Amino acid sequence: MGHHYCCKQRKVKKGLWSPEEDEKLIRYITTYGHGCWRKVPEQAGLQRCGKSCRLRWLNYLRPDIKRGGFTPEEEKLIIRLHGVVGNRWARIAKCLSGRTDNEIKNYWNSWIKKKLEKPSSPPTTTPSAIDHHQQHNYQMVCNFPNHQDFVNQNFMTKPRDQTLYPSPFLPFMFDAASADDIQANNINAQAAEHFLIGVLNSRNGTWILDQQQHHHQVQALPSSTSPFTNNNMDAHFLPALVGPTIGNNNMVPIEVESCNNIDEEGEISMECLQSSTQELNALVHPRQAQHCSSSSFHFWDSVEAPSSSNMSSANILSSFPSYL
């Protein structure tokens, strides 16, 4: 296709935008709106392709663009979202207000990817088996209706019936950062909250987004289709949190031997979970390792729902992707 339909008839300028061009585009769009992008360059007096104008506006000139480096919270969110939706940068961008898909893509390619790569075990396959579920989960992530509910939710003090049981399908990480933190870091709270509120009702196989006021129930995949159940994989491993590889190849089993504070129904103490979290934080953000004790980032992994009465520490084995 090359240049767009609107650029075929006339000569268009390519390359970097000059300040004068930027000014023209800003003035035009703020006055008239973009309407049909094809007509923008002509009406704004620009020798550019409409497509180029659109890109320039969306990626650079939009007033709500957030400039500057990514915060650690944004980075974590990107990593988690990428683990769910893959290279769908536009979708990820929708969950980080003020960030563009291009910016996130560049950031990923230039920085996060390198952090996550492990040269000795390059990713080899695409997790097609979990695409369906990942898509399903993404929809949970970005369609939650009420931000305030999330703000008011106290995830750490839920009654037993509402205890957070992480998914056997998806390696959820629950970020218990306060709403203020999220807002301060300009993270789209609607997106963030969905990562926080995924509650698996293991008894009837449905996902429940449990709220004090709202009760959203989403039908989950049949357990037989899950690639992460014990039928399909070693219970001691979780699928890769990030990256395309499924299975045990990139897994480094980490036994949470220090987790002795498991009650009769199989719940793990927050201290224990945080100790695992500290390890992840140290891997993702080394500088944060210094503040582990106050970290608000919790990694919930293969903790089994207390449906079985013979819960033991063997069921609480944890794993992290080795290339984190």
Place this chain on the structure above:
DNA sequence: AAGGTGGACAACCGCTGCGTG
């Protein structure tokens, strides 16, 4: 000081999907 190198970022290219006639 000059050239080489790599990272960060901006922009382009080509494909896809949707709406419309």
Place this chain on the structure above:
DNA sequence: ACACGCAGCGGTTGTCCACCT
């Protein structure tokens, strides 16, 4: 059903700049 116009998306390339030798 099909073609076309169009917006949006993701991969790739180009450019600038800081750093290193």
